[in-house]
Amino acid sequence: xxxxxxxxxxxxxxxxxxxxxxxxxxxxxxxxxxxxxxxxxxxxxxxxxxxxxxxxxxxxxxxxxxxxxxxxxxxxxxxxxxxxxxxxxxxxxxxxxxxxxxxxxxxxxxxxxxxxxxxxxxxxxxxxxxxxxxxxxxxxxxxxxxxxxxxxxxxxxxxxxxxxxxxxxxxxxxxxxxxxxxxxxxxxxxxxxxxxxxxx
Numbered sequence: 001x002x003x004x005x006x007x008x009x010x011x012x013x014x015x016x017x018x019x020x021x022x023x024x025x026x027x028x029x030x031x032x033x034x035x036x037x038x039x040x041x042x043x044x045x046x047x048x049x050x051x052x053x054x055x056x057x058x059x060x061x062x063x064x065x066x067x068x069x070x071x072x073x074x075x076x077x078x079x080x081x082x083x084x085x086x087x088x089x090x091x092x093x094x095x096x097x098x099x100x101x102x103x104x105x106x107x108x109x110x111x112x113x114x115x116x117x118x119x120x121x122x123x124x125x126x127x128x129x130x131x132x133x134x135x136x137x138x139x140x141x142x143x144x145x146x147x148x149x150x151x152x153x154x155x156x157x158x159x160x161x162x163x164x165x166x167x168x169x170x171x172x173x174x175x176x177x178x179x180x181x182x183x184x185x186x187x188x189x190x191x192x193x194x195x196x197x198x199x200x
Contacts, residue, residue: 012050014040019061020068024106027115028123031058059126065108066130072097074137084150084199087141091164091191098168099184103175109134110172135161151198163194 018039019031033054037047051057077089098107109131116124142157151160167190174183 008050011042011046015042015047015051015057016060016064019057020065020108021105023058023061023065023108023112028058028061028108028112028127029115031061033057055122058123062108062112062123062126062130066134069097069109070134070137072101074134077141082141083145083148084195087145087150088195090138090141091195092188094164094168095171095184095187095191098171098187099175102172103183106176107172110169135165138164149200152200155198160194160198164191167191167194 015036018036022030022035022039031054033044033047033051036042036057037044047057051060073090073093077086077093080086080089102110109127112127113131116127139157139161142151142155142160145151146153146155146157167187170190171183171187174180174186180186
């Protein structure tokens with residue numbers, strides 16, 4: 001990669017990073033080319049030349065948030081044995097990320113879902129695709145735990161995935177809105193009780 005290309009990529013990364021910060025604090029609709037340009041000291045046309053339209057920037061922000069989320073939560077868990085050890089690591093890492101990242105800055109998956117739930121369009125479709133992809137990966141991990149005999153044979157994978165997701169949303173609510181410093185510990189205790197109820 002030559003120096004010019006490298007600089008362009010670094011600028012694009014900074015643009016998307018600024019977009020994530022803006023979306024986390026104020027919502028996806030707060031993302032505009034001007035707002036992002038002002039945050040990183042570029043012209044609006046400079047942002048457009050590297051990203052494209054406002055809609056393209058919003059989509060890039062959602063996709064990058066998803067990449068970071070998977071890199072923090074899912075990818076490291078793949079080092080664990082299949083089944084319950086991997087599932088437990090995913091949920092543990094999710095709780096830690098919610099405590100250390102989303103509780104402070106906001107969660108684009110969760111806030112974006114409420115922001116876009118009654119709207120149609122490409123932005124909603126992009127967010128839905130990212131969340132669905134994540135839940136599908138979680139569901140596969142649950143099914144592996146069932147196949148390996150770690151969870152009860154009649155475990156409803158969709159039910160368990162829904163319960164895990166609800167746990168994370170509750171953690172975010174309590175940590176951000178109630179400002180409960182014990183929210184992560186409560187989520188941890190809830191997870192331990194929940195998974196025990198499914199173990200074989």
